[in-house]
Amino acid sequence: MIINIIDLVITSILLWWILTDILMEEKLRIQYVWSIVFTIIVILAEIGCSFYDNTTPDNRIWSQIFNVIGFSISPFILLVESIRNENRIHRSWLYLPAVVNALLTISSPLTGFIFFVSQEGTYNRGFLFPIYLATFVFSVVISMYNKVLSVRKMPDHFIQRIIVTNIILLGGIMIQVFMPDMHVTWLTVSIYLLLNYTVSCEIASMIDGLTKLINRTGFNMMAPKMKPERRGITVLFMIDVNNFKNVNDEKGHTFGDYCLREIATILRRTF
Incomplete structure (x- = not known):
C-alpha cells in the first residue's frame, strides 16, 4: 500500500x-x-x-x-x-x-x-x-x-x-x-x-526545434568525442544555403522556415 x-x-x-x-x-x-x-x-x-x-x-x-x-x-x-x-x-x-x-x-x-x-x-x-x-x-x-x-x-x-x-x-x-x-x-x-x-x-x-537536427550546443558536446576510425578520418561538412537571406527577406520567414525544414529533411535522409 x-x-x-x-x-x-x-x-x-x-x-x-x-x-x-x-x-x-x-x-x-x-x-x-x-x-x-x-x-x-x-x-x-x-x-x-x-x-x-x-x-x-x-x-x-x-x-x-x-x-x-x-x-x-x-x-x-x-x-x-x-x-x-x-x-x-x-x-x-x-x-x-x-x-x-x-x-x-x-x-x-x-x-x-x-x-x-x-x-x-x-x-x-x-x-x-x-x-x-x-x-x-x-x-x-x-x-x-x-x-x-x-x-x-x-x-x-x-x-x-x-x-x-x-x-x-x-x-x-x-x-x-x-x-x-x-x-x-x-x-x-x-x-x-x-x-x-x-x-x-x-x-x-540538443535538437533544433525547426529543423530537428542537432543544434550548436549538441555539436559542441559531440565534437570532442568525434574520434577518427582506425582506417579512416572524420569529415566535417560545412554547408552554405545559397541566397537564403534574400529568399527569407523577399518571401517571408514562413517560407524561409519551410526551406530550412526541407533542407534538413534532405540532410537527415542523406547522412
Whole structure:
C-alpha cells in the first residue's frame, strides 16, 4: 500500500511537470500524458486489488473489476509512450498483442484466461497468464527499440541510458512475476517514466526545434568525442544555403522556415 502511494506521488508530480513543460513538443506531450494517466489508473486498480483480493465472497465482483482494469490497460502504457513515427498500418500491428490481451482479460471473469477469482474470493493467475506477461515484455522491447532507433545518430550515452532503464524495468517486472507479494512493478514503471522524461529533456536540449537536427550546443558536446576510425578520418561538412537571406527577406520567414525544414529533411535522409 505504501509503495502504491509512492507510485502515485511520483507519477502525479511527473504529470504536472509534463503539463507545464513549455519546451516539450505537443505530440510528445500527449503521448506522455496518456502513458502516465494509464499508469495512474493501473496503480489505483492495484490498490483496489490489495483491498478486495483474497477477502470475502461479497468482494469477488470488485476483485474482478480491478484485475480487469489492471491487466487490460498495463501493456498499453509503454506502447502509447514510445510509438511515434510508424505509419498507421505498422502502428496497428504493434498494438495487436495488447488488444488481444485486453480481450482475454475482459473475458477472464467468465473464462479464467488471464486471472480467476473463485466463489470464495480467492485470486489466482489464469492458465493464459503467460500471454499477459509476454505482451507486457513485448511492449518493453518495442519501447526500447523505438527509442534506440530515434537516438541512433545521437551520442552513444543516450543509447546506453535507454538500454539500462529498460533493463531496470524488466527486472522490476520479473521480480513481481516470481515473487507476487513483492509489488514493485509499478514503482519500477514510475521510476522508468521519470528517468525517460529526464533523457527526453536532455535530448530536446540538443535538437533544433525547426529543423530537428542537432543544434550548436549538441555539436559542441559531440565534437570532442568525434574520434577518427582506425582506417579512416572524420569529415566535417560545412554547408552554405545559397541566397537564403534574400529568399527569407523577399518571401517571408514562413517560407524561409519551410526551406530550412526541407533542407534538413534532405540532410537527415542523406547522412
